[in-house]
Amino acid sequence: MFGQAIDKYAAPENAYTLAGRLAPWFGWVTMFLLLAGLWDSLFLAPADEEQGESYRIIFLHVPAAWMSMFVYVVMAGAGAVGLVWKVKLMDAVARASAPTGAIFTFLTLITGMLWGKPMWGTWWVWDARLTSELILLFLYLGYIALQAAIDDRRTAARAGAVLALVGVVNIPIIHYSVMWWNTLHQGPTIVRAEGPAIHISMLIPLLVMAIGFTTYYLAVLMQQVRCEILEQEKNSSWVRALAAGGK
Amino acid sequence: MTPILRAFVAVLLRDVRLALRHQGELLNPLLFFLIVVTMFPLALGPDKLTLQAHAPAVIWVAAVLASSISLDMMFRSDFDDGSLEQLLLSPCPDVILVFAKILAHWLLTGAPLTAFAMLLSVFLYLPGAAVFPLLMTLLLGTPVLSLVGSVGVALTVGLRGGGMLLALLVLPLYMPVLIFAVAGVNNTLKGLSVFGEIYILAAMLILAATLCPFATAASLRIRMG
Numbered sequence: 001m002f003g004q005a006i007d008k009y010a011a012p013e014n015a016y017t018l019a020g021r022l023a024p025w026f027g028w029v030t031m032f033l034l035l036a037g038l039w040d041s042l043f044l045a046p047a048d049e050e051q052g053e054s055y056r057i058i059f060l061h062v063p064a065a066w067m068s069m070f071v072y073v074v075m076a077g078a079g080a081v082g083l084v085w086k087v088k089l090m091d092a093v094a095r096a097s098a099p100t101g102a103i104f105t106f107l108t109l110i111t112g113m114l115w116g117k118p119m120w121g122t123w124w125v126w127d128a129r130l131t132s133e134l135i136l137l138f139l140y141l142g143y144i145a146l147q148a149a150i151d152d153r154r155t156a157a158r159a160g161a162v163l164a165l166v167g168v169v170n171i172p173i174i175h176y177s178v179m180w181w182n183t184l185h186q187g188p189t190i191v192r193a194e195g196p197a198i199h200i201s202m203l204i205p206l207l208v209m210a211i212g213f214t215t216y217y218l219a220v221l222m223q224q225v226r227c228e229i230l231e232q233e234k235n236s237s238w239v240r241a242l243a244a245g246g247k
Numbered sequence: 248m249t250p251i252l253r254a255f256v257a258v259l260l261r262d263v264r265l266a267l268r269h270q271g272e273l274l275n276p277l278l279f280f281l282i283v284v285t286m287f288p289l290a291l292g293p294d295k296l297t298l299q300a301h302a303p304a305v306i307w308v309a310a311v312l313a314s315s316i317s318l319d320m321m322f323r324s325d326f327d328d329g330s331l332e333q334l335l336l337s338p339c340p341d342v343i344l345v346f347a348k349i350l351a352h353w354l355l356t357g358a359p360l361t362a363f364a365m366l367l368s369v370f371l372y373l374p375g376a377a378v379f380p381l382l383m384t385l386l387l388g389t390p391v392l393s394l395v396g397s398v399g400v401a402l403t404v405g406l407r408g409g410g411m412l413l414a415l416l417v418l419p420l421y422m423p424v425l426i427f428a429v430a431g432v433n434n435t436l437k438g439l440s441v442f443g444e445i446y447i448l449a450a451m452l453i454l455a456a457t458l459c460p461f462a463t464a465a466s467l468r469i470r471m472g
Contacts, residue, residue: 083465131422138419145415149406158469159402162462163416166398173423 013238015089016229019222026219033212041205054118058202061111062190063210064104067217068136069171071101075143076168079161088232089225091157094164095147096224100217102140108133128177129185132170139167153232254339255347262351266320276317276356277363283309284367295372302371303381303432306364310385311421314392315414317356321348321397322404322467331404332471341464349397349460357389377432380441384428387448394455395420401466424451 009015041059048055075097082090112130113123124130143160150156178187189197196203233239248256266273287305291297298305325331334344364385368378399417403409431444 131426135419135422138415142416142419145412146402149403149408149412155469155472159466162398162466162469163402166395166420166459166462 010087010089012088012229012233012236016226019226019229023219023222023226026215026222030212030215030219033208033215037205037208037212040208041202045202045205046199051119054115057111057115059205059209061108061115062206063213064107064111065133066210067213068101068105068108068133069174070214071097071104071217072136072140072164073168073171075101076161076164079157079164083158083161088154089229091154091161092225092228092232093221094161095153095157096221096228097217098140098143098147098160099224100220102137102144104213104217105133105137105140109137127185129174132174132177135170136174139164139170143167251339251343254337255343258334258344258347259351262348263354265324266351266355272320273355273359276313277359279316280309280313280360280363281367283312284371288371299372299374300436302368302373303377303429303436305371306368306373306381307384307388307425307429307432310360310364310389311392311418311425313360314356314389314396315417315421318352318393318396318400318413318417319410320356321352321393321400323400326404331467335467335471341467342460345397345401345464345467346460349393349463352397353390353393357385357393361385361389374436377435380435380445381432383441383445384431384448387445387452388424388428391424391448391451391455392421394452394459395424397463398459398466401463401470404467404470424448427451 009018037059041056045056045059047053075094078090078097079094081087082094109130112133116125117123143163146160146163147156150159178185190203190206198206230239230242284305287301288298291301322331325334335341337344361382365378365382368381373381396417399413399420402416403413406412427444427447431441431448434444435441
């Protein structure tokens with residue numbers, strides 16, 4: 001049954017319809033989660049003992065950082081599936097993920113800077129975590145530039161998949177950078193063997209925000225995948241019927 | 248010799264021979280390397296201690312830039328005259344042929360660059376004790392540049408504006424090599440051991456040599472349709 005569902009929705013027309021149906025749901029869930037998460041993180045969560053109120057940027061910074069890596073892995077994974085099994089839908093997913101991932105990476109760097117100024121006394125240090133996150137931004141931008149340079153969408157998607165897969169080596173480097181090099185950026189507090197080193201009152205809004213960011217990505221992804229599918233299939237009869245004013 | 252080994256040697260010798268017939272092109276990366284290195288004493292000032300402290304960084308940044316500029320010659324002419332297509336159509340596994348081309352590229356650019364860097368390190372007052380670590384990092388690091396770069400060239404060969412795009416794709420992937428190589432040489436300047444970084448560079452070389460030829464061969468097949 002599951003296999004049949006995959007077969008059905010790998011067909012571009014069905015995937016287009018399904019993405020269109022899912023997008024608003026993800027959108028509404030995102031809005032609810034982000035409003036609840038922001039309320040919890042800005043008003044309900046207690047101030048930090050050492051950092052006072054300014055630690056609250058963690059609720060944007062950490063989810064954005066997770067997403068920046070997660071989206072890259074999704075992009076590379078979808079690209080690999082598109083490359084190996086020639087699933088066009090996965091090509092669309094990979095291409096559509098890149099701008100969102102780049103934005104999350106940029107947001108991570110910006111919120112990190114805004115947090116760094118009051119806490120470390122500097123906007124930027126050439127620390128391993130910061131540098132590897134910056135390289136991640138360059139990898140996203142290189143991927144986007146490559147997509148723009150190759151006219152044929154099929155070739156562009158496959159070339160991008162190879163590039164994304166080569167760049168995947170950076171992901172574990174980002175994750176482990178704070179353990180391998182003891183520099184200014186703090187070590188892991190949430191994903192670690194001994195359990196989270198953060199109080200539950202701060203952990204809950206953090207996780208709510210993280211899930212909200214994920215559903216935001218999914219909502220945006222659905223819309224972008226629809227656009228990608230329309231571009232990919234612009235010569236097919238169903239897209240022409242759609243463009244001619246059908247439903 | 249097995250047929251595969253014979254094909255490997257044939258492609259290697261062909262590339263080296265072709266390059267030696269255009270000696271001017273071979274000198275260009277070295278000249279570029281020299282010019283970039285020359286800019287630093289002009290910008291930093293001729294002070295001996297300053298130059299000495301910056302020598303590893305200067306040499307490595309110049310080497311990385313020279314390597315990225317020279318990457319284009321790996322597949323460009325073969326792509327233009329169609330021989331790349333013939334190579335890919337041959338019964339020999341394309342990974343082997345790609346590996347031969349990468350090795351030829353390193354012999355023609357990375358190796359001379361390494362030798363030339365030894366000479367330039369004297370002009371930047373690099374202490375004698377740091378010359379050997381510099382040589383080691385260059386010997387281990389420049390092949391990684393050729394290997395990782397080959398993926399970028401394969402992806403951009405034949406694209407308009409490919410040169411600039413190639414640099415954008417490849418330079419971020421060069422950064423880890425740069426970081427460890429310069430850190431290693433700087434360690435010797437401080438009297439510390441260079442071997443930690445040397446081992447990491449060696450690991451990077453093994454990883455790149457095992458994986459990059461496959462990615463490059465796949466990229467070429469994608470680009471050629």
